[in-house]
Amino acid sequence: MQDNLISHMLQRRGFEILKANPKENLLFPSDWNSAFEDELYEMLKKYSFRIFIRDVIKHRKSFGIDNLLKYSTREWVERYISFLLDKGIVERLAGDKYKLKSYTVFSFGDTLEWFVARVFEKEFSLPALWGVSLRGGKAGGDYDVIVNLEGQLVYVEVKSSPPKNVEEVEIKAFLDRIVDLVPSMAIFLEDTQLRMKDKIVPFFEKALKKKRLKVKRLREEIFCVKDRLYIINSSPDIINNIGFCIKHYFLSKGFW
Numbered sequence: 293m294q295d296n297l298i299s300h301m302l303q304r305r306g307f308e309i310l311k312a313n314p315k316e317n318l319l320f321p322s323d324w325n326s327a328f329e330d331e332l333y334e335m336l337k338k339y340s341f342r343i344f345i346r347d348v349i350k351h352r353k354s355f356g357i358d359n360l361l362k363y364s365t366r367e368w369v370e371r372y373i374s375f376l377l378d379k380g381i382v383e384r385l386a387g388d389k390y391k392l393k394s395y396t397v398f399s400f401g402d403t404l405e406w407f408v409a410r411v412f413e414k415e416f417s418l419p420a421l422w423g424v425s426l427r428g429g430k431a432g433g434d435y436d437v438i439v440n441l442e443g444q445l446v447y448v449e450v451k452s453s454p455p456k457n458v459e460e461v462e463i464k465a466f467l468d469r470i471v472d473l474v475p476s477m478a479i480f481l482e483d484t485q486l487r488m489k490d491k492i493v494p495f496f497e498k499a500l501k502k503k504r505l506k507v508k509r510l511r512e513e514i515f516c517v518k519d520r521l522y523i524i525n526s527s528p529d530i531i532n533n534i535g536f537c538i539k540h541y542f543l544s545k546g547f548w
Contacts, residue, residue, distance in 0.1 A: 297440050298421055305445075305474060310433070311425040313409075317402040319345065321380035321393070328379060333414065335375065336407045339485060339526055340364050344372050346400045346452065352392035354385060400452045404483060405436045408450050408530065412439045415531050416538065418446075431468035441538070444476035451482045455491045458482065463495040470521070477541050478521045479534070485527040488513045496523060510540060519544035 299309055321328065335341050343363040351359050360369045373390060376382040382390045397403075402423060409422035419440040426433040437448035449466045451458055463480075470478050482492060493515055497507050500517060507515050507523070514533060515523040522537040 297419055298438055298445075301440065301443075301445050302426065302438070305428075307426040307428040307433075307473075309421075309424065310427050312421045312423065313406075314402070314423045317396050317399070318406055319349075319381060319394070319397055319400075319403045323380065329410075331379070333407065333410050335372075336403075337529065337531065339483075339529070340368060341372060342400070342404070342452075342483060344369065345403070348376070348382065348392060349397060349400055352394075352397070354389050354391050356387075356389050401450070404452045405450050408448060408481065408534075409437050409439075411531055411534060412437070416535070418442075429469070429472035431472045432465065435469065435473070441477065445473070446477045446479070447473055447475040448479045448481055451480075454484050455482060455486055455488070458492060458495075460495050460498070463492075464499050467499055476520070477537075479537055480521070480523045481526070481530070481534075482524070483526045483530070485525060488515065488523060488525050493523060511536070516540070 302309060319332070336345075340363065344360060347360045347362065348355065357366060357369050357373065360373075364372070373382065377384065377390075381393060383393055384390055405422040409420040412418040412420040420437055421439075422437045424435040424438050426435060435447055436450040439446035439448065447470065449469075451462075466480060480492075480496075482488065489509075493507055496515075496517070500507065505517050507517055509515050513525045513527060514536060516537075517523075519541065522540075524533045524537065526533065
């Protein structure tokens with residue numbers, strides 16, 4: 293039912309869903325179930341765990357605790373590895389080394405998209421699709437997360453890489469997809485606790501200059517354009533920031 297609601301909203305815009313909610317590249321064990329999904333969801337709420345997972349994927353063929361200490365303490369790395377071992381996501385090698393069991397996971401991007409879609413579903417009771425491929429647009433048909441917000445379409449672009457790895461062309465492509473999709477609301481989410489004003493926001497300001505659209509700061513590292521497009525990071529946390537954007541979007545409309 294949830295998928296059908298979003299499907300109809302896309303169909304009315306001239307789009308056909310080719311793929312949605314693909315699980316082959318997720319950080320899931322082969323025997324995953326709903327209980328595992330709930331446990332992983334709770335773990336992914338922690339920024340430190342998401343950073344840890346990125347390092348695990350980076351060193352997926354062979355890694356030790358010392359390879360994962362850049363952003364976490366030894367105590368937390370040991371706890372996180374224990375969780376992955378217990379869930380069958382990694383396996384132990386000789387010499388206190390480990391490796392990722394999956395041969396299809398090369399990026400944290402798919403799992404992060406899954407998590408963000410779950411945030412909309414679990415925290416805000418909003419139907420959501422992730423990893424969506426569409427036919428019918430001019431700007432490319434890959435959309436990270438699409439949400440049904442009380443009958444209004446929301447598009448979320450999710451970036452798992454740090455700001456230094458995001459290029460200007462990616463911002464332009466995101467804006468082109470917005471033009472194609474015509475959502476009521478859009479969010480550009482960078483999973484970082486670094487400043488958005490240093491690099492990401494200037495990219496948006498440059499791309500929107502010809503349209504004479506201004507990027508304004510709402511609070512801390514949350515920015516918006518025309519009270520419809522939101523640019524956010526994950527500080528203090530993703531759930532808090534998404535909730536703030538939803539609230540601001542509704543309140544900006546007013547009643548009268």
